Amino acid sequence: MRINERRSLWRRMKPYFTVFDGPLAMILFLLLAVSMVCMSSAGVDFPGRMEGQVRNAVIAFVVMWAAALVPPQTLMRLAVPVYTFGVALLIAVFVFGVVKKGARRWLHIGFDIQPSEIMKIAMPLMLAWYFHQKGGLVRWHSFLVAAALLVVPVGLIQLQPDLGTSLLVLASGFYVIFLAGLSWKALAGLFIAGAGSLPIAWSMMHDYQRERVMTLIDPTTDPLGKGFHIIQSIIAIGSGGFSGKGYMQGSQSHLEFIPEHTTDFIFSVYSEEFGLLGILGLLFIYLMLIARGLIIAANAPNLFTRLLAGAITMIFFTYAFVNMGMVSGILPVVGVPLPFMSYGGTAFVTLGLGIGILMSIQRHRKLIQT
Template sequence: MVRIHERRSLWRRLRPYFTVFDGPLALFLFLLLSAGLLTLYSAGIDFPGRVEAQIRNIIVAFIFMWICANIPPQTLMRAAVPIYTFGVALLVAVFLFGTIKKGARRWLHVGVDFQPSEMMKIAMPLMLAWYFQAKSGMLRWHSYVVAAILLMIPVGLIMKQPDLGTALLVAAAGFYVIFLAGLSWKTIIGLALAGAASLPVAWSMMHDYQRERVMTLIDPSADPLGKGFHIIQSTIAVGSGGIFGKGWLHGTQAHLEFIPEHTTDFIFAVYSEEFGLVGNLVLLFLYLLLIGRGLYIAANAPSFFTRLLAGAITMIFFTYAFVNIGMVSGILPVVGVPLPFMSYGGTALLTLGAGAGILMSIQRHRKLVQT
């Protein structure tokens, strides 16, 4: 009887650490990951072991999500400045002596190669949410200027690598926090007009490959076997799926190697060809449910810091999905952004898992405060 009592009391002590997952959010993630594995199995037939590797990536991301879900928001707030500072220091290290691959300096080699820019997708909203929490009740116009400077430092370093896709995601993550903190629409419209007026300057500062991507978006048929190949083949795959798709494992564009990067950035083209318009609507609905749940958590968060952080992380999920689907569909330039919880890869999945874990932590601790 004593041993049974001890086991029960041990479970009572450990139980809070294993009941941290938000039910609806976990369900939507499970469905998206399942759809991703199903599509990856078809897309990766010519890549033995890729599905098994992705399952390992999911397990690691799950563990990372569980760890983040167990970290109280107050601890996250205290760690915001050190994490941001460490991330910027790593970006400076990449700039000075990072590993060069395919003409880009994006990696640091510490036993293995890793991209420090990935951590800024979480570190950036953490830092800005902490900053606005510290300034809560004392926000002035110069507060937003300081926030913009904090945002532009890592974004500028990432663009120097160059990595336009990651820079876009980090900039979006920071902008969402600034917007949710109360940036006025007049300021946003003014910044948009200023940005439009500075497009010629921005165009002159872009790398050649970045200008080529924009021109390819405008007219991919100008170089159908070169720069326009990605967009043309992906849009053919999306359109050829029709209403109900060609059926699982029966997509021709991917299996005949017409779709480039069809297990990573262009996996949506494989999914569209095999599951058609109906499948796309189901997938979009799952993303809407995921984003809706995140916004619900943000709206009911107990503090200014957690509301800003939850809102920004949720909108990061939206940005990932919007940019990737727009890129594959030919309405946005190709910038190398994966489809969240669908594309093959470990680094992005870790970042997304960490974001989901933080949302679960915020929701869990809101309930603890209420009780």
């Protein structure tokens, strides 16, 4: 009788322990292993930083597990409320937000939250729902409505100001619009319009944003000021050579020449200590993550899940590309973390939620009615 009871209990509990997509879970495990090794070195001068990284990973795991249990049909029903709630919070930030370091990005509700992070998932969720409602009847005015849905939160985030997050939310929405069938002619028109509006955009940028662009063009114009951080980051990456200086042997990071070396600039620490071989290994892990996400998107059973999975996957690509580009001096510094590597609880949770949604789409693909 006890054996039968145990079997019955396992049958009831089994769905909660088999929600993970094997390949995706293995890729994430490898990435977190690299992250913990790198953080144990980068955070050695920051008491509690390593413990915080472990805590963030555990919270992200729980969020991922919970999201993987939620059927895509439920996600579809939540799209409009979550988007509306996110926009309402952004408006609340604009009116009641907490100012830190000259930016109004947080709401204090006993503790500080950054509502803009919600939009990184809410935006593709909303647009995927919108295009799914249109079915195969997506016309040019449908893209205009989608663009309006995208511009509202992006504009509110930019007013904080938070260029990095606004670009990520913009990218997450753009990927859905592109995957929904935006024509190449329209893309060319957007590119031309964007290029033509650069002078206007430049005049609307904040002083610190202009300084970042000018520093990107030539950091040596102010090597001890605005260009110091990026110069030191480039030195750290280059000094790693082929095989790196070795674990805990990075001089640029441990002598504190690299700024924010547990957060935005952690790739510089990793590159100095593990060199080109380590960089290629990390790039391979990210490529596997992106490839697996695109496979899940390709196998998704309906338009909503295809668009959502494709956009979330490309968000991971954007995170990695922008972070590596900015610390290498290819892109302006905009404060974008390296996925599952940089220290930060909010980003970890957001990324864990994205992984969980991909797992949910893969797990429920046979149960979804097209």
